[in-house]
Amino acid sequence: MRGANIRQVAELAGVSTATVSRALTQPDRVAESTRAKVLEAVRASGFVPNRQAVDFRRQATGNVVLLVRDISNPFYLDIYGGVEEHAFANGYRVLMGDAGADDARVGRYVEMVRNRQADGLILMTGWLPAETAAGPLPPMVVALEQLPDLDLPTIAIDNRKAGHLAVQHLIGLGHRSIAHITGPMNLVMSREREAGYLAALTDAGIEPQPQLIFHGNFHYSSGQAGIRALVGRGGTFTAVFAANDEMALGAVNELRGLGLRVPQDVSIVGFDDLVFAESSDPPLTTIRQPRRAIGTESMRMMISLLSGQSAGVERIEARVELIERASTARAKTARHRSP
């Protein structure tokens, strides 16, 4: 019997539909023997509860939106994979939405939750439109970003510590003049990575130099632009910490164009450990965040939020690690001077 409904099962088991429903969702509220009868009828009929009807009755949708800053960024794929895996295993569905740089789109996805097209939102953008943030918020989990004024369940990494780790690695290799290409400064994560960079220098007794900092935007081209600008300022550096891998690769490319070798002349550390970091030339030393696990955890938090099990606002910190590859090397005793 294909596509049996609860009524047919009830009839088959000789009980009411309510009992079938209970036997399946709250087994301990049903007598042992009754439960057995119901389960047998379920088995015999091949009954699978109609998910749509369940959700409709419960006023839930089973949908969760994963809202990202830029849907074409491969970074989010592993996150999505982690979210999807845990969601699928728990009967949820995941819709990935693209915020673009666009307030309106974010608002539209929030609206989707208000319109009961989705149960909750996993937010991976660093902002919320003002009018949205003002109103009552839907169930929301923030991953890898920070909404400074909002008290929401969050899974994050310590960007400050990560930046510190990257720069410490360079210092350990004997570098003293280390440049930094930042991410967009409106994002907390960019500011934190920069803070880590500065702290690492200071901790090592190195005076930070403003002209060694370039404000990028996370795109490949701003890695190139960063190198051009840094060199143009006449600064001297033997190493660069780029706030993400794309900019790091842009930097490698531009340095090469200037006739400088990586890592012989300049060492570079990136951030994210994207797929191509390992296969770029040279393979990139970088900071890895456990992307898939972050996705899984976000979904776990969302489920606990939706089921009302969470006591208070949960905050988790994921660990990062430095992946050492071939784009960093020991500083030459005679430092390179940029042309």
Next chain:
Amino acid sequence: MRGANIRQVAELAGVSTATVSRALTQPDRVAESTRAKVLEAVRASGFVPNRQAVDFRRQATGNVVLLVRDISNPFYLDIYGGVEEHAFANGYRVLMGDAGADDARVGRYVEMVRNRQADGLILMTGWLPAETAAGPLPPMVVALEQLPDLDLPTIAIDNRKAGHLAVQHLIGLGHRSIAHITGPMNLVMSREREAGYLAALTDAGIEPQPQLIFHGNFHYSSGQAGIRALVGRGGTFTAVFAANDEMALGAVNELRGLGLRVPQDVSIVGFDDLVFAESSDPPLTTIRQPRRAIGTESMRMMISLLSGQSAGVERIEARVELIERASTARAKTARHRSP
């Protein structure tokens, strides 16, 4: 009034709920004046039909699954973007599912449609589990792959022509000894690209040589392995056509390890034009498929399929183009001999 339901609108307009429903979904079956009253009441109350209830009643879900071969492959991101855009605009939601290399997972997603958790499936895997293919199929559109035995709406590119185009480009640069690193041979697309490679050679009066063909698997490492194998066989070649960009980059990397320069010593053409093809070193000459448009079209076909508007099985061919960058150059008169 927020979250008004159809009953409240009916009351406000002084008509029955049935009339409200009709005024909204089949306007011409309602008198002009009545319709105006209803529309006004809708406006005044801010009524938005409850999507979940509509879908439940109609036995539809509004969900479409995009099933891909490997969810962590950036290739699919733009496809997803295109699908999502058109879906969102038409009130559909898109769930991206990962088939892995796993029959069971594919079956599970097909099951999702049978269980009415989704309305249809956009298939981007080149196979269907035998038992699934045997049963009645859910609404399905095939994108960029081919299920040889099934007659389904399809959007494809001409992989044969594309392979021909790539190799023709190399021949035009004066290359005569051209190697090919193929994709997995169980996929039709791999076989077609190889056929195009062979045809281009033959058309130019060049005798294809079996030892210049290496069977890869679309992964970076098989690009490396391909070069090792080709060189190991003692073959002579001045150019390589790789069936995708990842393998092309692997090939570049391995050639470099052998002390060969790209494109001075060996030219390379890839396939796909992934994001990093443009920013790799050297920027990769490659075949571009209109990924986003392919996504959009797939969703359009799916909608027409679901609404029963499609007359017969639709088949569309998307155009490809050769993107010429720096990984290919004119062949040297004295051909390189591999070591």
Next chain:
DNA sequence: CTGTTAGCGCATTCAA
């Protein structure tokens, strides 16, 4: 512990 009853919000018969 179990059955009866009453909807969730809407689209669609069937009459009028």
Next chain:
DNA sequence: TTGAATGCGCTAACAG
């Protein structure tokens, strides 16, 4: 052209 009535499949009060 419209309204009354029905039910999609299920869960949750409320009695018993």
